[in-house]
Structures are given as C-alpha cells and as structure tokens.
Amino acid sequence: MITLEKLSKAFGSQAVVDDASSQFEKGKVTAIIGPNGAGKSTLLSMASRLLHPDTGNILIEGKAIADWNTGELAKHLAVLRQANSITMRFTVRELVSFGRFPYSKGNLNEQDNAMIDQSLTYLDLTDLQDRYLDQLSGGQRQLAFIAMVIAQDTDYVFLDEPLNNLDIKHALSIMRTIQKLAHDMGKAVVIVIHDINFAACYADRIIAMKGGKIAANAPTDDVIEERVLSEIYDTPFSIVEANGKKMCLYY
Incomplete structure (x- = not known):
C-alpha cells in the first residue's frame, strides 16, 4: 500500500496541494478527478517522488519514499507523465524494452523479452512492434508508452492523463x-483522468x-453523485444508470 499523509505543496504564494491524505491499495484502480488546476498531477508527482512535498509524508509498504533506493523503487513503482518526448528514433519494441531497464540494465534476457511480448499483446501492439514511433498516430504512440x-x-502504476490524444477505441x-x-x-x-464517465465505469475508488x-x-x-460532482465542478450534473454503472450527464 502507498500512504499519503497530509501532503502540501505551494509554488510561490499559491497553494497547489493542501493537506492531502489518502491511500492507494493493490488490486484497485484509483482515479483522481477534478477541474483544471485542482492539484491532481501535483499530488501524483509527489506520490511518485518526482516532486518534493513542502510538508507531509509518503510511505510505500510502510517505508518512507525518501528512504527507497532509486533502483529498487523502479521495481515497485512505474510512472507515466503527461508529456513524453523522445528525440531519438526508436521502434515500438525498443521503447517498450526500456521498461525492463530496472531489471536488465540494458541486457535483456528471456524473462525480459517475455514481459515485453506480454505488454505488446495486452495493448494489441504486436503487429506494430517493428514500426518507428514517428510512423505512428498520436494514439498509437501513447499506447506504446503505456506498454513500456x-x-x-x-x-x-501511476498514469497521468494517459487518455490524451486517444480516440474512443x-x-x-x-x-x-x-x-x-x-483486478x-x-x-x-492510479490514474489522473478528466473523463468522469471513464472513472465511473472503470475505477474502484x-x-x-x-x-x-x-x-x-x-x-x-x-462520488458519482449529483450533489458531490456539482459541488466539485461548480456545474449541474445528472446521473443515470446503464448496465449497472452510473453515468454522468452535463448540462
């Protein structure tokens, strides 16, 4: 479990995250939602040690995140940020193979290649694995980063707005x-996401x-309740149910 205890972060005089506490449990999808500027990405960045909190504590398996060796932390926590730019020319498979670096240090073995194959299969990228990233659509490139x-x-696994540039499929x-x-x-x-209906359908918390x-x-x-969402987004919501799932209507 990852535990966040009273995290706060300010940039200048602007408090971006204020006294935030939560837990991320194994076996569950946790969606972080909210309007622009609410502090979602900042909270995730602190939880992944990409940003140092001004106050508060982050514990991974009961151990302070600052006490984790970087190499060991990379075997426990994977992060995909909003902006991912690569200047060198890589194939999809080469990009995905970077995910194995904490284990292989660049020398891929049979187990590494099996995990790469599995990741490509998960995201239906096997037929594209030898294509270069600059030959793909924006959505296909995003899938390749997630496969990594x-x-x-x-x-x-922390994903900061991974649905950007993706079509519905x-x-x-x-x-x-x-x-x-x-599951x-x-x-x-843990996923930062703007689409409330995707959060409603696929998140456990x-x-x-x-x-x-x-x-x-x-x-x-x-959380997917008219009163709760209307207060968070300062706009009216209606909630309907379809196939046992709550869905949001905006007006």
Missing part, C-alpha cells in the same frame, strides 16, 4: 487494460480534488 510502463511490472482499450492490471494482476493503478484539497475520497459509487 506495463513491461516494468511493478506493484504500483484506444481509450477503452487502455481503461480495460488498467482494470485487468488491478487480475493485483496491482495498484475516486479521489476528487478542488482547489488543492481532497473534496471526496470514497468508493466510486459514493
């Missing part, structure tokens, strides 16, 4: 894969942020 994260084979593929990683493989998957604070932190059905 999956190949890292960590207990904790690819977005559904990602969300179904995320759910499989959590079938026992990983804790939702953390909703507003103005740097955690406004709601509960099982999905308890």
Whole structure:
C-alpha cells in the first residue's frame, strides 16, 4: 500500500496541494478527478517522488519514499507523465524494452523479452512492434508508452492523463487494460483522468480534488453523485444508470 499523509505543496504564494491524505491499495484502480488546476498531477508527482512535498509524508509498504533506493523503487513503482518526448528514433519494441531497464540494465534476457511480448499483446501492439514511433498516430504512440510502463511490472502504476490524444477505441482499450492490471494482476493503478464517465465505469475508488484539497475520497459509487460532482465542478450534473454503472450527464 502507498500512504499519503497530509501532503502540501505551494509554488510561490499559491497553494497547489493542501493537506492531502489518502491511500492507494493493490488490486484497485484509483482515479483522481477534478477541474483544471485542482492539484491532481501535483499530488501524483509527489506520490511518485518526482516532486518534493513542502510538508507531509509518503510511505510505500510502510517505508518512507525518501528512504527507497532509486533502483529498487523502479521495481515497485512505474510512472507515466503527461508529456513524453523522445528525440531519438526508436521502434515500438525498443521503447517498450526500456521498461525492463530496472531489471536488465540494458541486457535483456528471456524473462525480459517475455514481459515485453506480454505488454505488446495486452495493448494489441504486436503487429506494430517493428514500426518507428514517428510512423505512428498520436494514439498509437501513447499506447506504446503505456506498454513500456506495463513491461516494468511493478506493484504500483501511476498514469497521468494517459487518455490524451486517444480516440474512443484506444481509450477503452487502455481503461480495460488498467482494470485487468488491478483486478487480475493485483496491482495498484492510479490514474489522473478528466473523463468522469471513464472513472465511473472503470475505477474502484475516486479521489476528487478542488482547489488543492481532497473534496471526496470514497468508493466510486459514493462520488458519482449529483450533489458531490456539482459541488466539485461548480456545474449541474445528472446521473443515470446503464448496465449497472452510473453515468454522468452535463448540462
């Protein structure tokens, strides 16, 4: 389990995250939602040691994140940030193989290649594995980056807005894969996401942020409520049910 204890972060006089506490559990998908500027990505960056909190503690398996060796942390936690730019020319398979670096240090063995193959299969990229990234659509490139994260084979997977640039088919593929990683493989998957309906359908738990604070932190059905969402987003919501899932209507 990853535990966040009273995290705060300010840039200048602006408090971006204020006294935020939560937990990320294995076997569950946790979605972080909220309006722009709510502090979602900042919270995830602190939880992954990409950004140092001004106050508060982060514990991974009961051990302070600052006390983790970088190489060992990379075997437990994989992170995909919003912006991913690579200047060198790589094939899809070469990119995905970077996920194995914490184990292989660049010398891939049979186990590494098996994990790469599995990751490519998960995201239906096997037929594209020898294509160069600059030959792919934006959505296909995003899938390749997510396959790299999956190949890292960590207990904790953090994805910051991974559905950017994806059409509905690819977005559904990602969300179904995320759910499989959590439910079938026992990983804790944490995703910053703007699409509330994807969160409603695929997340087990939702953390909703507003103005740097955690406004709601509960099982999905308890957050996907008209009153809760209307207060978080300052706009009216209607909730309907389809196939046993709650869906949001905006107006």
